[in-house]
Amino acid sequence: MPMLQRCLAVVDAGLCLFIFFPLAIFHWRGTWQLQDIYFLPGNLVDSSWISLAIGANLGLVELLTQPYLGGAIHQEHKVLYFIYSRLHLYIHGWAVMSFWRGVWNLLDLYLTEGWINSLIILIICQIISFVTRTTRTNVGIPVSIMLDTDPDLLEPDTVFKISPEDSIRYMLDCLFTQFIIIFSSICIWRGIWNIFDTFLLPSHHFMSDVISLLIGAGLVALMFILQPPLAWISEKLEARSALHKLIYEDFIFFIATWANLLLWRGAWDLCIEYMLPDPEVGSWVCHWIGTVGMMSLQVFNNVGLNGIERDGQYQGGEGIFPVYYLRIYLQDKIQTTFKVYKKLGIKSQDDTVPMLGTNGIQDSGCLDNGQEKTYTVDNQPESCVDPDPAVDKEDNIKEQCTHDSNLPNNTLNGKVTPGEISQSSNSQRNVNHDPLIINYVVGSIHDFETSPRDQKSETVS
Numbered sequence: 001m002p003m004l005q006r007c008l009a010v011v012d013a014g015l016c017l018f019i020f021f022p023l024a025i026f027h028w029r030g031t032w033q034l035q036d037i038y039f040l041p042g043n044l045v046d047s048s049w050i051s052l053a054i055g056a057n058l059g060l061v062e063l064l065t066q067p068y069l070g071g072a073i074h075q076e077h078k079v080l081y082f083i084y085s086r087l088h089l090y091i092h093g094w095a096v097m098s099f100w101r102g103v104w105n106l107l108d109l110y111l112t113e114g115w116i117n118s119l120i121i122l123i124i125c126q127i128i129s130f131v132t133r134t135t136r137t138n139v140g141i142p143v144s145i146m147l148d149t150d151p152d153l154l155e156p157d158t159v160f161k162i163s164p165e166d167s168i169r170y171m172l173d174c175l176f177t178q179f180i181i182i183f184s185s186i187c188i189w190r191g192i193w194n195i196f197d198t199f200l201l202p203s204h205h206f207m208s209d210v211i212s213l214l215i216g217a218g219l220v221a222l223m224f225i226l227q228p229p230l231a232w233i234s235e236k237l238e239a240r241s242a243l244h245k246l247i248y249e250d251f252i253f254f255i256a257t258w259a260n261l262l263l264w265r266g267a268w269d270l271c272i273e274y275m276l277p278d279p280e281v282g283s284w285v286c287h288w289i290g291t292v293g294m295m296s297l298q299v300f301n302n303v304g305l306n307g308i309e310r311d312g313q314y315q316g317g318e319g320i321f322p323v324y325y326l327r328i329y330l331q332d333k334i335q336t337t338f339k340v341y342k343k344l345g346i347k348s349q350d351d352t353v354p355m356l357g358t359n360g361i362q363d364s365g366c367l368d369n370g371q372e373k374t375y376t377v378d379n380q381p382e383s384c385v386d387p388d389p390a391v392d393k394e395d396n397i398k399e400q401c402t403h404d405s406n407l408p409n410n411t412l413n414g415k416v417t418p419g420e421i422s423q424s425s426n427s428q429r430n431v432n433h434d435p436l437i438i439n440y441v442v443g444s445i446h447d448f449e450t451s452p453r454d455q456k457s458e459t460v461s
Helices: 003-038 044-072 078-111 115-132 167-199 205-225 227-240 242-274 279-296 331-344 393-400
Strands: 355-357 436-438
Touching: 003 044, 003 078, 003 205, 003 242, 003 279, 044 078, 044 167, 078 115, 078 167, 078 279, 115 167, 167 205, 167 242, 205 227, 205 242, 227 242
Parallel strands: none
Antiparallel strands: 355 436
């Protein structure tokens, strides 16, 4: 992995942990408390039922209407698309928060907050996650993020990715997603949260929250550090057995969920108690700080749990909580820089510019059957040297590595579609292949493996 990519990976992890995550806490705390204040504040039971009704119905209506609204508004109409997509995200955020608040409060009110019933429900819902292969859905920010520039932003996010053209099965898919998968995720978070409330210094709330925050932040940071070896193990297991890989990744996401809950619990409680503790002022201020901040940084999509994705669908170790932010936004810029460097004969910091080829592609000995080889302007393989000294060096470079037209040009206007710049021999989906990409920013061809979100229109039987 080149040094620049390592640095960007560290920066991306830091942004998730210290910028995006606090903004998400602000938004959740503000939106949740605004419902406490304005939804029948003197009657928690009825207030919670109102939240549940709003969240469940609004979320279901969004899933059912998204195929038609999203198809009518295209990204070519930039202003209209931006306004509608951000309004959709904001309304979706309220729907998510209302559903969570309603389910969480009603479970506490009718089943109490005792750890025994929380543990029983947690076990049942965790089994549901394992069986339906949606364990990774329980992990949210900062362990994983999604950008608002995703070209599939307005596509419905369901479990089985049934095509809307099959109306009956699509409706069943929406119902299953809303009332089984999302409901199970809420129960898992509530169960873990109540267990920590019961056993982690229950009589010392401040110390309990601080310890929870510190342990959670440490575990999440450790998982970021261990991402490369964990992904390498997943890739090796994939070569041996898909089942072994699935069990391994489910275990990793199980641990990540508990670590994430420690972090969220500590930050949430401390925010409510010490960050503008006045309920009305604090809720409004936190709501708008979180909303404006996350929308400005193009990460408001993370107010939910980062979409409904199936365990084991990612190839080449990509399923181990990849966090890409600057590495997406800066990709075009750094690729352009290296093209300039090559034309000027300037070497990179390690005197090489790593390149990647796809399987079966050879370019005059510069690349060999998809294996990574180093390339420099001043020290080229013999078969790549221009026999005519009079030929301009720029022309020589273009002849050797003609790939500019194949690189995606939508990085700044939208998320780089993983299928545009990656391929995997084990992929279960059709993707677009580019014959060549610069391996300085992206590091590995697996870094941008196609995700299930990129194939929402695919019908899964």
